[in-house]
Amino acid sequence: MRLEISGVSHRYDQMEALRDIDLTIEPGEIVALIGPSGCGKSTLLSIIGGMLQPSEGQVSASGAVPEGCLNPLTYVFQDFALLPWRTVAGNISLVLEDHKLSKVERAARIDEVLAQTGLSDFRNAYPKQLSGGMKQRVGIARALAVRPAVLLMDEPLSALDAQTRILLLDEFSALFARTGMTAVYVTHNLNEAVRLAHRVVALRRRPGTIKEIHTIDVPIDQRHEGDPQIAAHEAALWELIRDEAIAADKELEHVG
Amino acid sequence: MSDDRTAVKNPVRLRAIGFNPRANPYAAWGSFIVLVILWQIGSSTGFISELAMPSPVAVGKALWQLIVSGELWVHLAASAQRLAVGWVLGTVAGLTVGFLIGMFSWARSPGVALVSALFPIPKIALLPLFIIWFGIGEPSKFATIGFGVFFPTVINTFSGVDNVARNLIRMGQSFDLSTWSIVRKIILPGALPTILSGFRISSSIAIILLVAAEMIGAQYGIGALILSAGNLYQTDQLIAGVVVLSLLGLSVSWLLGRLDKWLLSWR
Ligand SMILES: Nc1ncnc2c1ncn2[C@@H]1O[C@H](COP(=O)(O)OP(=O)(O)OP(=O)(O)O)[C@@H](O)[C@H]1O
Ligand SMILES: [Mg+2]
Numbered sequence: 001m002r003l004e005i006s007g008v009s010h011r012y013d014q015m016e017a018l019r020d021i022d023l024t025i026e027p028g029e030i031v032a033l034i035g036p037s038g039c040g041k042s043t044l045l046s047i048i049g050g051m052l053q054p055s056e057g058q059v060s061a062s063g064a065v066p067e068g069c070l071n072p073l074t075y076v077f078q079d080f081a082l083l084p085w086r087t088v089a090g091n092i093s094l095v096l097e098d099h100k101l102s103k104v105e106r107a108a109r110i111d112e113v114l115a116q117t118g119l120s121d122f123r124n125a126y127p128k129q130l131s132g133g134m135k136q137r138v139g140i141a142r143a144l145a146v147r148p149a150v151l152l153m154d155e156p157l158s159a160l161d162a163q164t165r166i167l168l169l170d171e172f173s174a175l176f177a178r179t180g181m182t183a184v185y186v187t188h189n190l191n192e193a194v195r196l197a198h199r200v201v202a203l204r205r206r207p208g209t210i211k212e213i214h215t216i217d218v219p220i221d222q223r224h225e226g227d228p229q230i231a232a233h234e235a236a237l238w239e240l241i242r243d244e245a246i247a248a249d250k251e252l253e254h255v256g
Numbered sequence: 257m258s259d260d261r262t263a264v265k266n267p268v269r270l271r272a273i274g275f276n277p278r279a280n281p282y283a284a285w286g287s288f289i290v291l292v293i294l295w296q297i298g299s300s301t302g303f304i305s306e307l308a309m310p311s312p313v314a315v316g317k318a319l320w321q322l323i324v325s326g327e328l329w330v331h332l333a334a335s336a337q338r339l340a341v342g343w344v345l346g347t348v349a350g351l352t353v354g355f356l357i358g359m360f361s362w363a364r365s366p367g368v369a370l371v372s373a374l375f376p377i378p379k380i381a382l383l384p385l386f387i388i389w390f391g392i393g394e395p396s397k398f399a400t401i402g403f404g405v406f407f408p409t410v411i412n413t414f415s416g417v418d419n420v421a422r423n424l425i426r427m428g429q430s431f432d433l434s435t436w437s438i439v440r441k442i443i444l445p446g447a448l449p450t451i452l453s454g455f456r457i458s459s460s461i462a463i464i465l466l467v468a469a470e471m472i473g474a475q476y477g478i479g480a481l482i483l484s485a486g487n488l489y490q491t492d493q494l495i496a497g498v499v500v501l502s503l504l505g506l507s508v509s510w511l512l513g514r515l516d517k518w519l520l521s522w523r
Contacts, residue, residue, distance in 0.1 A: 051430055071431050081427035085445045085522040094441060095431040126522050146431065 001063045001072060001149035001182060002027055003048060008057035009207075010043055016207035017043045018054070023201060023210065025150070025184060027063060030176055030220070032197035033186045035241060036248035040208030041186045042154055048184060049073045049152045065149040070099050074148035078155040080135040082127040082142075089114070089123040092142045113141040117171075133164035140175075151183040157192060166225075169195055177221035194233045195223050202240050205248060212240055310492040318492035319499065327481075332500065334476040335466060338394065339504075342401025343462045350406045350458075351451070354413020359443070371410050379404040380468045387473065397469045404465040405458040412457070416450030417443055449523070452516050459508045467501065478504070 003025040010018040017040040025031050033041045046052035048059055050073060065072050082091050089110050096106045114120045117137040127135055136156060143151055156172075157165045173195055175181065187193055193200045194216060204211040216233050223230050292312050298304040299311030306314070322328035357367035379400055386396040386403075420443050428438040470479025478497055485493035 049430060051426065073430075075427070075430045077423065077427060079423055081423050083424060083442065083445070094428075095433070097441075098431075098433050098437050128522075 001061055001065055003150060004060050006057055008047055008054045010047060010054045019207040019209050021210060025182065027182055028180045030183045030185060030197045032193035032200045033184065033203060034193050034200060035203030036205055036244045038248065039203040039205040041203060045152050045154050045184060045186050049075055066147045069147045069149055071146040072149040074143045074146055074151055076139050076143050076151060076153040076156045078159055080139045082135055082138055084127050087124050087126055088119055088138050091138055092145050095142055095146055109145050113144045116144060117141040132160045133168055136160065136168060149182060151181055153183060154186045158188065172196055173220055190234050190237045194230050200237060204244055310495055314492040315495045319496040322496060331476050331478050331481045335478045338397050338401060339462055339466050342398045343405050343459060345398060346402035346405025347409050350409025351413050354410045355417060358414035358417025371407055375407040379465055383469055383472055392473050400469045401462050401465045404461045408458050408461060409454060412454030413451055416447030419450060420446030449520055455512050456509065463505055
């Protein structure tokens with residue numbers, strides 16, 4: 001599915017969060033959104049997925065969705081957003097229960113995504129029993145269960161410790177390479193961006209506008225930790241957003 | 257620096273002591289036993305006058321008398337029925353209004369304003385009014401108890417709904433769950449811990465109102481039993497009635513504890 005963001009601006013009361021964003025996300029493409037805190041990345045992702053009405057402009061979708069797709073635009077959340085009163089399997093079942101699937105089909109989908117994310121042994125566990133990494137795997141499994149056309153991920157690794165992050169980053173990269181998934185991936189971490197994205201969109205702040213779009217033409221499954229080519233892209237991105245980051249760091253929050 | 261090594265070694269004093277009370281079931285039961293024994297000793301030695309306070313043995317005898325004569329069950333059945341009907345009515349109405357206030361803007365401000373204005377009224381003051389409306393029989397007692405239970409349940413329910421994590425609701429919306437599914441599978445279970453802890457408050461309010469209503473106008477019921485015993489200065493029977501009330505309260509709280517364990521096993 002192709003997503004076309006055209007002329008999107010958004011303001012919260014007086015504060016202009018986004019201005020004139022134009023961006024097209026092609027099918028099979030991973031787009032990373034980076035930029036300093038408060039530049040409107042989450043706002044843009046909410047608008048893309050229809051969770052927030054932009055003040056101006058619109059997002060339109062075109063093209064086919066995968067077979068059996070139940071929810072074309074599907075989020076993976078930073079804080080996992082798992083129901084603590086449901087087991088792993090129950091959390092996945094939740095997003096299937098509102099659709100016309102037979103019991104057998106539903107169970108098959110749950111088994112399939114649990115196997116894909118290595119959670120088969122944890123199906124009856126409750127979220128509080130799981131580590132952060134496992135919780136986010138449940139978040140991924142839940143998203144995959146609806147066979148999304150586009151995955152919308154808002155800092156999916158930033159609540160995890162450094163070691164778990166490395167493990168999940170490898171899993172994401174394998175998943176994207178294997179499935180040819182379309183995704184918009186918001187992150188603060190340049191390393192995640194250069195490992196996963198075909199294009200990295202750098203935003204500038206106050207108001208949020210697109211500063212530059214950086215293309216990385218190495219196939220995702222050929223990118224590895226410590227690869228000099230990837231390191232060079234990471235350094236280029238840092239050059240790109242460094243001044244913004246310094247400015248963001250020094251700024252006082254508006255009170256009230 | 258080097259002479260530091262040869263200096264006297266003082267062990268570091270542990271400072272994180274206290275502020276961590278722990279439960280001990282033996283001590284809980286033990287405190288009852290000790291109280292009753294002290295009370296009996298007081299009565300036997302004449303330190304506590306039999307007129308002012310009957311001895312535990314006398315209370316036990318009175319209780320036994322009530323049991324074997326079958327009188328206790330008549331009173332208990334009348335009270336239990338009033339308690340159950342009144343509490344269920346008030347709770348169902350309170351949950352409904354609480355959910356409306358918690359979920360819809362149109363219900364919010366009017367609902368909160370009315371509840372805040374009516375909650376502080378002692379409901380027993382309205383009993384005469386209920387008697388005029390519903391007659392002297394059971395309905396006026398149901399109404400008193402139901403009314404008393406209604407307001408705290410409303411307040412508790414909407415604050416429970418307010419406290420359901422917003423991110424979970426947004427998650428549900430982002431997966432296009434129906435409104436009904438979001439209410440039933442996300443908001444209701446999310447508000448349940450708060451709602452259940454509110455049941456403890458509303459059930460004790462119900463017991464207080466039950467006794468008050470039975471003292472004002474009832475032939476049977478634990479409240480009526482206590483009142484008539486008091487009128488005849490049968491203090492042993494009076495205390496026996498109070499003991500039954502206390503046991504009633506304990507059983508209700510035990511039942512609610514089971515309900516908690518059953519419904520909130522995921523915690
Ligand atoms: N609901 C809201 N109401 C008012 N202002 C908001 C709201 N949500 C976000 N903002 C403001 O809009 C701006 C953009 O916020 P947004 O969350 O999109 O930034 P972000 O790039 O995701 O930041 P971060 O990297 O910290 O997650 C910020 O200045 C933020 O304070
Ligand atoms: Mg954000």
